[in-house]
Amino acid sequence: MATVTFPKKSVAVNPLKQSQPLGAALAFLGLKGVMPLFHGSQGCTAFAKVMLVRHFREAIPLSTTAMTEVSTILGGEDNIEQAILTLMEKSKPEILGLCTTGLTETRGDDMEGILRNIRNRHPELYDLPIVFAATPDFKGALQDGFAAAIESIVKELPQPGEIKLDQINILASSAFTPGDLQEIKEIVSAFGLKPIVVPDLSASLDGHLDDSYSAVTGGGTTLAELRQMGSSVFTLALGESVRAAAESLQKQFGIPYEVFGQLTGLAAVDDFLQGLIDLSGNSVPEKYCHQRRQLQDAMLDTHFYFGRKRVSLALEPDLLWSISWFLRSMGTEIHAAVTTTKSPLLEQLPVESVTVGDLEDFEQLAVGSDLLIANSHAKAIAHRLDTPFYRLGFPIFDRLGNGQRCTVGYRGTTQLLFDLGNLFLEAEEAKKH
The missing domain is CATH 3.40.50.1980 (Nitrogenase molybdenum iron protein domain)
Known part of the structure; x- marks a missing residue:
């Protein structure tokens, strides 16, 4: 067994890790019509947006509650309410992905209570799914925030329904690129299975020109598909970090799951295809x-x-x-x-x-x-x-x-x-x- 060491330095020099809110925003960007919303200062959102734009070279929708010194002390409920109403009016998102930052996590805002109060004051928001992920950036890393967002998505949006024997859920960790997910979808579909991928970055951040400009994501897993996840016959969890999300689906809807830690390498891909053979009853395509x-x-x-x-x-x-x-x-x-x-x-x-x-x-x-x-x-x-x-x-x-x-x-x-x-x-x- 490997020994895990934690250097006892007072400060990180040349940091390797990215923050949890950035990871959660990346996961939310794999949903269609979504607007990620950071509850924190403008600088937190601007930094994350720059990182995403430089990596993907795409326009990245990202918004902020723009907390100031005064609102941080007195409470950010008004900022959240104003941000949600403004986005509803101007961007018209199908889903809102709300992430906390170090600033608001340190203050200890009661996010669930705040959202409940806002919905009570604005009944028109009842039709807008707001997925909340607690992502303090003073601990954890991008992978943790990404996994936290997926876990929140599968807790909030799927609904029970009649089991569809050809439909499976695929929960993908932050280790997979949009190109990876496109390949995985093609492999699964070749076995006659219909995959619902969460998050589906291959449809939103794969690098393509849309026919028209949109203030929110133009591709990704749709809200209708997210609702149907409770009807799937099986869940494939790609990466150890999304195991908790797969367990959540099993607990809510009784959907069995299997975790695949890697899909790179001859033996790893063999194992994955054997799993698809067992699920579909079909043989491996000649391709x-x-x-x-x-x-x-x-x-x-x-x-x-x-x-x-x-x-x-x-x-x-x-x-x-x-x-x-x-x-x-x-x-x-x-x-x-x-x-x-x-x-x-x-x-x-x-x-x-x-x-x-x-x-x-x-x-x-x-x-x-x-x-x-x-x-x-x-x-x-x-x-x-x-x-x-x-x-x-x-x-x-x-x-x-x-x-x-x-x-x-x-x-x-x-x-x-x-x-x-x-x-x-x-x-x-x-x-x-």
């Missing part, structure tokens, strides 16, 4: 049999460059788990692992020690590595250590195409193998010269 043979050939072609290589990673726990075990299956050694927040997965990683820390810790631990894997903030570290660098996670602001990037399934795993293998190949050539 994926061929992609599997392509992946096998790619593993043969690239394993010369992966064997005994030392790789250091700085990622959110779910993504760290997936990539670490994938690399381990290719014969690499995990030289160092740094993550952002606690997770039951950390002790089971294929490494002696895992550090819940920052990029300063990562730089110290990664000395002697053959490859670094982290978000774009680690670029300067890779330059100082003179080590090849592969960008993964959030944010990636110095590369294009983040909305369509795919590293899951047989096809995505093959592409990831070639991308990493080419980095190792270039490093070997440079060393020879």
